[in-house]
Amino acid sequence: MAQGIFVVGILVDDRANHGPEVQSVLTRFGSTILSRNGIPDPTRSRGIITVTMQSEREDSEKLAAELQGIEGVRARVIHLGDALN
Template identity: 50%
Template sequence: MQKDIYVVGLMVDERGTKAPDVQQVITRFGSSILCRNGIPSPSRERGIITLTMEATANEYQKMEQELKSLHGVTIDCIHFSQPESFQVCETN
């Protein structure tokens, strides 16, 4: 199965109470996550998490469904197909 790259953005309302539920879902899909970045400012009610994943479409869709089922979680994604053809930089 082809694995593609997904850059996933999460907005978590009521961050203080929702973060453990979000973390449980992210942990279940941890083997597909290449990078995670979060803004955990305690003075804000919202939290922002970005994930970069290498996953099959099915793996991504399962994670997306679980996250969307959580009240107060908004998710959006950029999907890059065929990552094996990507070139980050070229040397001369």
């Protein structure tokens, strides 16, 4: 299957409690992640993370599904185009 570039937007409610589980999922997909950006603000209970990954579509959708399986976490995938050469 063809690989593409995907951006996964992640919104984490009550990040102090759910953050470690989110991190665990991201670690499992680490080999496909090109970059990760988070907004660390200890005064806010919500967290925002964006992940750019190079993978097959199925892998990006699996990442989003696993994240959405965590209480208080929402994730959406955007396909930007073909994989980097």
